[in-house]
């Protein structure tokens with residue numbers, strides 16, 4: 002089957018792209034809004050894209066009422082944010098925090114999450130998250146009226162005890178159990194791992 006994307010509706014393109022590019026990592030972004038309400042929401046058009054400089058990318062569309070997502074609003078206002086990484090223990094809270102709620106209400110309060118002060122940016126990290134990146138906006142790129150990319154410089158990595166080996170900086174496969182997004186409300190764990198022969202640099 003060959004499908005030319007120009008002949009498809011945005012929803013059809015969305016279904017194809019998110020169904021084929023799986024699993025996707027989830028950037029669970031936490032910010033304060035201008036009135037001090039703690040906000041968090043998941044984004045799976047997310048990835049790490051470079052280590053020198055250390056960069057990650059997020060991609061935003063708009064809320065169903067056509068308004069800018071609260072996360073993006075807070076990022077635009079402050080130039081900073083925290084990207085939390087999602088593991089099996091926080092999967093449910095992450096999913097619930099994706100519901101569109103008014104700006105006056107907090108996803109932290111609604112899902113029982115704890116806002117903890119970050120060290121390098123003026124936003125909260127999610128206390129229950131396995132790990133997080135404290136980020137400063139490096140670049141924002143608008144694609145038409147419906148899509149905005151945010152590339153962030155990762156200033157600091159925080160992780161729950163036992164995830165990073167302090168000496169080697171290796172991540173513990175035993176203690177870090179990230180999940181990935183498939184499509185709709187479907188996710189996967191990363192439990193089945195395998196090696197291929199041969200050394201890579």
Ligand SMILES: Cc1cc2nc3c(=O)[nH]c(=O)nc-3n(C[C@H](O)[C@H](O)[C@H](O)COP(=O)(O)O)c2cc1C
Nearest residue numbers: 042043044045046060061062070071072099100101
């Ligand atoms: C797993 C998951 C991944 C998502 N990925 C994205 C994404 O990459 N970009 C986006 O704009 N919305 C994405 N969403 C939807 C947002 O999380 C949702 O619109 C949320 O209400 C935004 O909250 P905010 O207005 O507080 O920023 C995703 C939702 C889920 C459950």
